[in-house]
Amino acid sequence: MGRNGNSSWWSHSKTVALIWLISAFLFFTFFQMALHNSTRSLSSSSSLDSPNSNTERRSKLYEKMARDLDEHRAAFLKHGETSQSLSLSDIFTLKDGSVTSVLKPANPPVRANVLYLSTEFSVPIADAVKSIFTPYFDKAFLHVFQLAIWFQNSSLYHFSMFHASHHIVPVPATKGEIEAEASSVQAIAGTLCPLKIVLDRVVLTSTGVLLGCWQVTSGTDPITIRAKLKDALPHAPEKQLYDAAILHTSFARLLGPSSPPNPLYAMKKKTTNIVLGLWFSLSMC
Numbered sequence: 001m002g003r004n005g006n007s008s009w010w011s012h013s014k015t016v017a018l019i020w021l022i023s024a025f026l027f028f029t030f031f032q033m034a035l036h037n038s039t040r041s042l043s044s045s046s047s048l049d050s051p052n053s054n055t056e057r058r059s060k061l062y063e064k065m066a067r068d069l070d071e072h073r074a075a076f077l078k079h080g081e082t083s084q085s086l087s088l089s090d091i092f093t094l095k096d097g098s099v100t101s102v103l104k105p106a107n108p109p110v111r112a113n114v115l116y117l118s119t120e121f122s123v124p125i126a127d128a129v130k131s132i133f134t135p136y137f138d139k140a141f142l143h144v145f146q147l148a149i150w151f152q153n154s155s156l157y158h159f160s161m162f163h164a165s166h167h168i169v170p171v172p173a174t175k176g177e178i179e180a181e182a183s184s185v186q187a188i189a190g191t192l193c194p195l196k197i198v199l200d201r202v203v204l205t206s207t208g209v210l211l212g213c214w215q216v217t218s219g220t221d222p223i224t225i226r227a228k229l230k231d232a233l234p235h236a237p238e239k240q241l242y243d244a245a246i247l248h249t250s251f252a253r254l255l256g257p258s259s260p261p262n263p264l265y266a267m268k269k270k271t272t273n274i275v276l277g278l279w280f281s282l283s284m285c
């Protein structure tokens with residue numbers, strides 16, 4: 001009886017120990033999984049909400065854009081395309097020394113979410129840009145260099161934030177689906193705005209676009225805004241047209257087929273010096 005009792009007790013002890021070992025192993029495994037997911041979530045949240053890292057990311061992006069003209073020269077003087085793969089001759093026409101835009105329906109249709117800059121702020125910028133560039137683009141300059149300029153309508157200054165559908169990956173939608181998208185975006189916009197921005201630098205790209213590049217001094221960062229829009233628009237193209245950190249708007253576009261004249265660099269620098277440091281508040285999305 002003693003031997004049987006000891007054997008039974010030993011067998012029971014081994015069973016209990018095995019159960020404890022399995023439980024401990026499972027606990028450790030699930031704890032590690034939870035810790036990993038928590039760390040990843042915190043890391044993701046930090047990348048969205050850290051103002052300093054987002055500002056630095058934008059600065060590096062703008063520096064790269066500023067080097068574009070030096071590295072690739074004025075490619076727009078040889079040929080040119082828009083962001084929708086249209087040739088410049090498709091959307092601009094030159095008559096009597098003036099460049100005008102040719103309005104065309106987007107094919108395929110584009111559904112873009114943008115921030116508009118109030119004319120209270122856009123008009124002074126447009127006036128400064130025109131005062132700098134217009135003297136260089138008189139008819140004599142056009143005749144010699146075959147170079148012209150188109151100024152963006154100051155009432156249409158905007159920041160492209162997120163595309164529910166674009167020309168690379170078109171996403172068809174019914175009228176009802178588009179209305180649902182608009183409602184989702186409107187709900188998000190009400191919680192994210194206003195934000196205050198400052199003009200960081202002016203960049204002339206190799207494709208001939210004069211861009212204003214902005215930083216956010218307070219309010220919701222563009223990275224977070226785009227993340228929220230992505231959640232609200234689950235059918236939108238995964239690959240968007242712009243870096244998530246960027247906040248930029250087009251001031252003008254240079255057009256022409258010949259060699260780049262030296263005034264290009266002087267004009268870019270002069271524009272930067274005049275408008276650099278302007279700050280505005282965006283109160284509507």
